[in-house]
Amino acid sequence: MKLERAFDFLYHQLETQPRHDCLSTRKGKQWHTLSTPEVVETVNRVSHGFIKLGINRGDRVAIVADNSTEWVLVDLALQQIGAISVPLYPTITVEDATYILMHAGVKMAFAGTAAMQRKVHDALGKLTCPIYSFADIEGVSSWREVEALGADGDDIMLAGLRDSIRADDVFTIIYTSGTTGRSKGVMLSHRNVVSTVTATAEHTGLPEGKLRALSFLPLSHIFERAGVYYYMSSGTSIYFAGVEQLSNALQEVHPHTFSAVPRVLEKLYEKLAGKASELSGNKKKLYLWALEMAENFDPNVKMGLWQKAQYALADKLIFSKWRTALGGELKWINVGSAALQPRLARLMWACGIMVAEGYGMTECSPVISANLFDADKVRIGSVGVPLPHVEVKIADDGEILVRGPNVMVGYYKDAEQTAETIIDGWLHTGDIGKMADGVLTITDRKKEMFKTSNGKYIAPQVIENKLKESAFIDQVMVVGDGQKFAGALIVPLFDKLKEWCAQQGIAYTSDAEMTHNPKVQALIDREVKRFNRYFGNWEHVKKFALLEKPWCVDKGELAPTLKLRRKVITQHCRDLIDSLYQHHPA
Template sequence: MQLSRLFDLIPYQISTYDNSVAFAKKENDTWKTYSARDLKRIVDNLGMAFIQSGLNPGDKVAIISENRPEWNFIDLALQQMGAISVPMYPTITSEDYQYIFDHAEVKVIFVGDKEIYQKAVEVAGDRKIYSFDQLPGVEHWTSLEVKGENGDLSKLEELKSKVKSGDLFTIIYTSGTTGRPKGVMLSHTNVLSNMLSVADIMTPPPGASKVLSFLPLCHIYERTASFCYIYLGFSVYYAENMEKIGENLKEVQPHVFNTVPRLLEKVYDKIVAKGYELTGIKKSLFFWALNLGLRYDPAADMGGWYNFQLKLANKIIFSKWREALGGNVMQINSGASALQPRLARVFWAAGIKVCEGYGLTETSPVVSASIGNHEEIRIGYVGKIVRDVQVKIADDGEILVKGPNVMQGYYKEPQMTAEVIKDGWFHTGDIGELDGQYLKITDRKKEMFKTSGGKYIAPQVMENKFKESPMIEQLMVVGDNRNFPGALIVPSFDGIKEYCTRKGIPYTSGQEMVEKPEILEKFQKEVDHYNKYFGKWEQIKRFKLLKRAWGVDTGELTPTMKLKRKVISKIYEDEIEGLYRS
């Protein structure tokens, strides 16, 4: 059948796979599942209820919730009648909610739980609010489903027939590292074309494959993926929460999942920490396998002796890594920020195919993606340019993108739109290099800075390298118009504790330990080690250890875990100044 709108994926999945499990969530310790036919019935009923409730094509509806099947039900039901979804991060402030409600002219709001409801109701005004959880005094989403059961299907079909592929279906407000969020307008064509390009290079076979989903559906990365899963007939299981991902991986035994590098870093750090707890031959074997994996290049012939050792390492050490991820993982897609090459190497060595990609909300999102086979993977690159997308590098190194995936523009911001889309090319703000069809990201254009000596510093490259240290959780390079680069370092408090245990250093608390001379000396050695990878003008001369981690809730990170450099610089103004006092 012809796919021209995203909601066409529902009948497509039924006719192609007739999935018994399209979506699933945990309820009362049991996985509650919805078939493809359940999906169609619920979405149609909701659509008819929306019509009865007076919602019109073009009206904006906010969805603020953690991942769950209800999220998709509402999203698809709105699409079918031509209404426009406005997905929002649950973690942002009520002030941000109000800005988006007002800017997008939201008419109806769906919230997930009590905490989200309490933030939304403060600023909702007279907007109608429905909830996914049962909450006192709040109308539950199922009331709409019941209402729609007696609706007029012919009216819904009439509205569906009027929805065109080029029509706007969502406005996604980007988190942004500075200033107010911008509303990215995406059409059915934008996301559908991108989804089909990605589906072409998925490793798990269509149908009967399972997915564990935990990245926010309000972000275009997981949302486009969710449409891809419907198209491929995958069963999508939504993780209970971030704390239970490990448990859910073992229960669901997925074939694929999407993640961000930060999570892979934490998984790796926990594995290494457990390795340090081993003793004798077990510890020796663990670090022998780990060091073997860190040298691995999946695209190269590593030689007979290396291959023999790796086979042995996979049998006695790495098999346990795969079991921890459920035992069936065929592909992990990593995006949103840079993946450390050493992590890609060691996971591929362990038989876990981590495929890094690159994209933006404005590009729906995928521009390039790594392919999960040994012949086409290239460590250090964010994959090949996907089908139907064009990329070129501007004279100043900026990555420019053209294709059916590029957004319609920023909502109510024609000037901003004109600043980033010129002659059909979207200016990403990222700096990169092309080697044939392979793309490498080197930095953010706006984040590069000059020292007072006129030398350019690319902070992201440095930060990614320094975070390879098991002692470093987060790091921001500073030094704009200063005579040398410095760094604010959030230590890995687990790393400090483990180091103290190994060295017999009395441990009190992470906050106290960062001021101890022996810990400062250890961090100096770490900084000295990673400085060797950079030119003299780039090397970090001084650093400051901080006593708490940066977070989304505390304002230093965007919901996609990017550094808000201006915010961090303001909060730690005194600490930064201290780096440059003689």
């Protein structure tokens, strides 16, 4: 069959390689599994239920839930009647959810847990909008009620409606944070995501109809969602589990592949490196020797006889145990959403697990480029080569421009922003990079917004502006690009600090000394935590450093307009910034 719409992947699997474990979700200690035919039947019943509830083509429906079979069933059911899903991160704040739900004009919402249901309820306010839950919550309608309504639906009518859906129809709106804090609704069409899935299949060449995949990254992000469509298209069984269940899921599912953000591999590395502290004597020396070998492994370099012998020994004694800890059958990992530390990629390749780091953005559905699962062609430290049918060029100022069938339809209700982002058919990514021998490397961020190693966007100005509402904070710069969490450099408002010290009976010595005073640091810590509550958990400033002198124009730290010159400040405060991320627990 011709694959043109995202839901076509399900029917393609049904026709060519149906699985007994098409979709599985870990609930408690048990895995609940649906076969491909059962998934198709359930999706059709839910579609009929939507129709009876008055959900029409173009209507928006929100999904706020952790990864689960139900998430995908509702998503597919909406797609094949032409309705538009609006996924939200489960960790979203009520304030952000309110904006998105109102801006999208949702007609219905689905929540995964009681806490998420309350959050959606509070965000909707007085807006009349039914909320259904994936969990059993007293007083809240279950998603099963939607399915039950569609039990006697007209399948011929549904087939006609399904056939009427076109490749260029919008099937989802995904809201991404902008540098000003205002979320933008990225409209993606079936053509956008189908092009990504088919190009990814051509690019990776993984075996079809034989694999098991683990899904734990949020389905509210198009990276994992497109991955699920890819698994479905290739006849790969999908197992959903939360990140907190990852260790158990690896041992129970024995996956062959999964997608990850760098933070997942960072946590793995921390466990492996920490294992050495449990050993002593020759065992510890052997372990550290193998760990160092893995960190410096280069898949592009052919080993000599002596190197092969050393590697074989390390593999037998150490690397094989690492593979067992990851389920024993893992072979392929796609990594995206943030920069991956090269040593982590080298370690996985040394372990016999191929890691392909890629690059993308929601506006590109999301993959732009990726490394290959090929020891001769992978280029660690780069983001690989553009996917088939995706064009990449570097503008005169170094910005990465993208053109192809994966580029979004535009921003919902924002023609002006769309026109500023897509110019003459080329999407301006806001990232700086270079191409060498067809391989793309990201070198800088054109925009101030950055990502943590968890793949979460941080818009620093919004957080900085909120922190500066404190009477004790004069200047602040949020940092953390590629790190585990957001940190901050803070210049106290020293005049106000002197007043506070006098009130507390604290002797004020000098600005420099007071930045190290435990009581002053505790004061600023309380202020930071007070303002953290306005943001999502991933945006919280978890560590900070106090500076004794304000940034100034004369030193190039401030522009004449008094805006922060982040690169200059970063250079001047490099050691201080690095200290925020040393010896800090995950």
